[in-house]
Amino acid sequence: MSDNFVSLQKLSLAYGQTLVVPHLDLDIRKGELIALLGPSGCGKTTTMRAIAGLMAPQSGHILIDAQDVTRIPANKRGIGLVFQSYALFPHLSAFENVAFGLRLKKLTNSDITKRVDRWLETVGLAHLAKRKPDDMSGGQQQRLALARSLVLEPKVLLLDEPLSNLDARLRLDMRLELQRVQLETGITMVFVTHDQAEALALANRIVLMKDGKIEQLGAPDELYNAPQTRFAADFLGFQNIFEVEDQTIVGKGNALPLSFQTKARYLAWRPGAVTLEKGKYEGKIKSVSFAGEQREFVIEAPIGQIKATTPAANLPRQIGEIIRFDLPSEGVCELRE
Amino acid sequence: MNIKFASRLIISLTLTFLIGPFLIIILAGLSAGDFMTFPPDGMSLKWYIKVFTVESFRESFWLSMLLAVFGTICALILGIPAAYAISRYDLPYSETIKTIVAAPIIVPGIIVGLALLRYLVVPLNFTVTLALFMAHTALVLPYAVRVVSSSLNNLRGDMEEAAVLLGCGRVGAFMRIVLPNIRSGVLAAFILGFVTSFNQVPVSLFLSGPGVRTLPIDMLGYMEITYDPSVAALSALLAFLSVAIVFVAEKFLGFSRYV
Numbered sequence: 001m002s003d004n005f006v007s008l009q010k011l012s013l014a015y016g017q018t019l020v021v022p023h024l025d026l027d028i029r030k031g032e033l034i035a036l037l038g039p040s041g042c043g044k045t046t047t048m049r050a051i052a053g054l055m056a057p058q059s060g061h062i063l064i065d066a067q068d069v070t071r072i073p074a075n076k077r078g079i080g081l082v083f084q085s086y087a088l089f090p091h092l093s094a095f096e097n098v099a100f101g102l103r104l105k106k107l108t109n110s111d112i113t114k115r116v117d118r119w120l121e122t123v124g125l126a127h128l129a130k131r132k133p134d135d136m137s138g139g140q141q142q143r144l145a146l147a148r149s150l151v152l153e154p155k156v157l158l159l160d161e162p163l164s165n166l167d168a169r170l171r172l173d174m175r176l177e178l179q180r181v182q183l184e185t186g187i188t189m190v191f192v193t194h195d196q197a198e199a200l201a202l203a204n205r206i207v208l209m210k211d212g213k214i215e216q217l218g219a220p221d222e223l224y225n226a227p228q229t230r231f232a233a234d235f236l237g238f239q240n241i242f243e244v245e246d247q248t249i250v251g252k253g254n255a256l257p258l259s260f261q262t263k264a265r266y267l268a269w270r271p272g273a274v275t276l277e278k279g280k281y282e283g284k285i286k287s288v289s290f291a292g293e294q295r296e297f298v299i300e301a302p303i304g305q306i307k308a309t310t311p312a313a314n315l316p317r318q319i320g321e322i323i324r325f326d327l328p329s330e331g332v333c334e335l336r337e
Numbered sequence: 338m339n340i341k342f343a344s345r346l347i348i349s350l351t352l353t354f355l356i357g358p359f360l361i362i363i364l365a366g367l368s369a370g371d372f373m374t375f376p377p378d379g380m381s382l383k384w385y386i387k388v389f390t391v392e393s394f395r396e397s398f399w400l401s402m403l404l405a406v407f408g409t410i411c412a413l414i415l416g417i418p419a420a421y422a423i424s425r426y427d428l429p430y431s432e433t434i435k436t437i438v439a440a441p442i443i444v445p446g447i448i449v450g451l452a453l454l455r456y457l458v459v460p461l462n463f464t465v466t467l468a469l470f471m472a473h474t475a476l477v478l479p480y481a482v483r484v485v486s487s488s489l490n491n492l493r494g495d496m497e498e499a500a501v502l503l504g505c506g507r508v509g510a511f512m513r514i515v516l517p518n519i520r521s522g523v524l525a526a527f528i529l530g531f532v533t534s535f536n537q538v539p540v541s542l543f544l545s546g547p548g549v550r551t552l553p554i555d556m557l558g559y560m561e562i563t564y565d566p567s568v569a570a571l572s573a574l575l576a577f578l579s580v581a582i583v584f585v586a587e588k589f590l591g592f593s594r595y596v
């Protein structure tokens with residue numbers, strides 16, 4: 001058996017006449033934590049709903065564990081989904097929320113109690129078993145939703161923007177929590193996010209999506225260090241992205257000759273890759289800001305704005321001064337459209 | 338100062354006009370005289386007691402009660418799925434459906450009653466009781482759909498999907514998740530429907546036959562012949578009954594917390 005646990009084949013998804021995902025091929029391995037990353041509206045939730053069976057594809061197939069589930073209804077697929085809004089049942093206590101799926105399976109009461117208690121324990125909600133979801137904090141609701149899905153031991157757990165409704169501190173806690181649960185259960189997880197930092201931190205692999213298509217797929221460091229396209233670079237935080245024509249960088253109607261050879265359509269540098277105080281280009285400092293360990297510069301150059309950083313101790317330069325800089329071949333990313 | 342005075346005046350007047358007639362009815366029923374007068378002609382409970390001895394009141398009370406209870410239940414059985422379909426699915430003619438459902442309250446009751454008599458009872462030999470039952474169900478239906486719809490609109494659709502992913506069928510998700518969460522709306526619809534049906538006059542006016550009369554129609558008929566204070570006593574008792582029903586419902590089912 002191949003290690004493709006979930007397989008999306010030529011999947012196309014539409015709402016009525018609106019084609020959202022035109023043609024998607026994706027293989028997800030058993031036990032991996034994979035992220036669907038992309039801007040809002042690119043079709044991440046739609047893809048996830050299709051995997052779960054809440055939406056029928058227009059064409060294509062979905063395979064889970066070597067079985068074609070395309071025509072199998074959502075309640076028979078054995079897939080867990082944690083909704084972005086959590087979708088907890090407000091009329092039931094935390095305990096009963098988690099017990100919901102088990103009761104449908106007609107397990108004995110003592111068996112249900114044992115399993116629910118164990119999961120409430122695991123997500124740290126044992127002391128709130130009697131509480132209703134509306135009386136819980138965002139983080140607690142999130143963990144309850146997680147327990148409610150995991151108690152059924154689904155083959156795949158889908159999480160739609162699991163961290164987006166939490167504040168920054170909780171987000172970090174929940175990241176660790178998700179990683180821990182994934183490690184302990186070995187469950188295959190697919191999570192959706194529009195936050196590149198979240199995807200980079202959590203996922204084994206990242207699927208970068210744009211307009212319902214896969215823009216790039218790879219391990220976090222691959223995406224971070226070697227984005228393939230202009231969109232990928234932009235989305236992954238490269239701030240200096242320029243078009244190249246005939247060995248010159250063009251922008252704002254101006255051109256700067258490049259100091260190295262390239263065949264790429266676009267070039268991109270992270271702020272840290274830009275050299276300051278030496279080099280053959282010149283620009284005017286538009287802003288300087290101190291950000292802890294480093295100092296961030298915005299330089300107004302003929303081809304547009306350049307963002308650069310240096311260690312904080314260096315370069316006590318003022319706004320308005322002219323500064324030399326270079327866009328070197330080290331640290332450059334070559335991109336296509 | 339003047340504003341304070343004015344607002345007090347308005348509140349007092351409002352209360353007077355809302356509660357005043359009610360008090361007058363209670364007192365008129367307590368009269369010791371033989372005619373309905375206000376202020377009452379002496380004090381006695383005899384008219385309150387007499388109400389329970391009038392055979393036709395007893396019969397029509399039970400008819401009204403059964404109509405109100407079963408008509409409303411029937412309207413809810415029809416109305417809840419209708420409201421669910423309207424709020425959850427993109428139906429092509431949902432506006433038209435809403436209008437048709439609301440028709441029985443828009444069309445004057447007299448016309449509804451006459452139409453039922455003319456086209457169901459007379460030509461098709463429907464019994465008056467059946468026609469009454471249908472009329473009351475139809476009358477309550479718009480309230481059921483409206484009130485339940487508004488509860489449903491406050492309920493997020495993804496909870497049902499969550500239930501389905503936990504192993505429920507669509508029907509199971511409706512019974513286990515939707516119904517318990519719109520309970521307060523259903524209860525409010527039931528009370529509203531019950532009161533509407535119980536106090537209904539115009540539709541029932543045409544739909545009465547030998548031995549088949551709703552309580553309000555019976556009271557109307559009684560008053561045409563005898564103008565004694567027992568009708569006032571009965572009205573007061575009915576008002577107390579309504580208050581009691583709302584109170585009990587609120588106490589045990591706690592709907593005011595949600596509505």
Ligand SMILES: Nc1ncnc2c1ncn2[C@@H]1O[C@H](COP(=O)(O)OP(=O)(O)O)[C@@H](O)[C@H]1O
Binds near residue numbers: 044046
């Ligand atoms: N129920 C719907 N009906 C019609 N269009 C929809 C519906 N849900 C989402 N869309 C459209 O599909 C596209 C993808 O949506 P979605 O999958 O929710 O994006 P994401 O989760 O990546 O933000 C968006 O353009 C959105 O407007």
Ligand SMILES: [Mg+2]
Binds near residue numbers: 041044045046160
């Ligand atoms: Mg989404």
